[in-house]
Amino acid sequence: MPKGKLLVLSGPSGAGKSTVVARLMTMRDDVCFSVSATTRPPRPGEVDGVNYFFVTRERFDEMVRDNALLEHAEYVGNCYGTPRDYVAQKLDTGMNVILDIEVQGAKQVMEKAPDAIPVFLMPPSLLELERRLRARGTESEAVILGRLQRAREEYHADFYDYIVINDNVETAARELDAIITAAHCAYDDRKNILKEVE
Numbered sequence: 131m132p133k134g135k136l137l138v139l140s141g142p143s144g145a146g147k148s149t150v151v152a153r154l155m156t157m158r159d160d161v162c163f164s165v166s167a168t169t170r171p172p173r174p175g176e177v178d179g180v181n182y183f184f185v186t187r188e189r190f191d192e193m194v195r196d197n198a199l200l201e202h203a204e205y206v207g208n209c210y211g212t213p214r215d216y217v218a219q220k221l222d223t224g225m226n227v228i229l230d231i232e233v234q235g236a237k238q239v240m241e242k243a244p245d246a247i248p249v250f251l252m253p254p255s256l257l258e259l260e261r262r263l264r265a266r267g268t269e270s271e272a273v274i275l276g277r278l279q280r281a282r283e284e285y286h287a288d289f290y291d292y293i294v295i296n297d298n299v300e301t302a303a304r305e306l307d308a309i310i311t312a313a314h315c316a317y318d319d320r321k322n323i324l325k326e327v328e
């Protein structure tokens with residue numbers, strides 16, 4: 131069975147990564163979301179084990195020491211990391227795995243798994259990003275400003291293979307869908323079929 135693809139999705143907070151991934155997951159049943167560990171407190175409506183594993187700083191440090199995280203990074207005052215085992219198990223069963231992670235973590239993943247597909251999801255403008263962050267209403271003013279500053283820094287990352295602009299959720303989800311489909315059509319993945327039909 132062909133292995134799944136690892137899609138590394140980054141982009142400024144508020145760009146719409148969670149929204150677009152949720153839509154993508156209604157479009158394909160071969161995609162799953164890697165639930166990260168974080169020291170950030172849950173937002174209203176967020177569920178432990180669904181949106182994140184909400185952990186203490188002590189527990190997070192323990193996971194780092196135990197090498198249980200594929201990557202980890204600090205983001206505007208909190209720690210975030212990707213549990214290693216889940217990703218490996220899902221890829222082995224042929225599922226495509228989506229990581230919603232910031233740029234430093236994405237860089238770490240690309241070093242460890244160079245065949246992962248890095249995608250940068252952008253809002254149509256920084257003004258619209260600010261509007262979405264404020265409309266979401268989940269962060270304090272200081273945290274919103276920190277996240278906007280971090281967005282400007284993240285725009286300098288140059289190792290992404292694809293950019294998806296999230297002006298419209300449907301279009302952005304269809305573009306992610308196309309990127310995954312195209313990856314499965316790669317010559318290296320399919321050259322065995324050539325031998326089978328010879």
Ligand code: ADP
Binds near residue numbers: 141144145150265266
């Ligand atoms: P992220 O996961 O990147 O931090 P979210 O998915 O939480 O971003 O989206 C941030 C806010 O923007 C949410 O309130 C969401 O409903 C809204 N949003 C997402 N995509 C769009 C879009 N294409 N147009 C307008 N609003 C959007």
Ligand code: 5GP
Binds near residue numbers: 170234
């Ligand atoms: P939020 O607090 O808005 O859910 O996420 C803040 C930022 O942390 C986003 O850019 C998101 O992609 C990133 N993030 C979420 N989980 C992880 C993770 O496991 N590792 C890293 N490096 N970043 C993450």
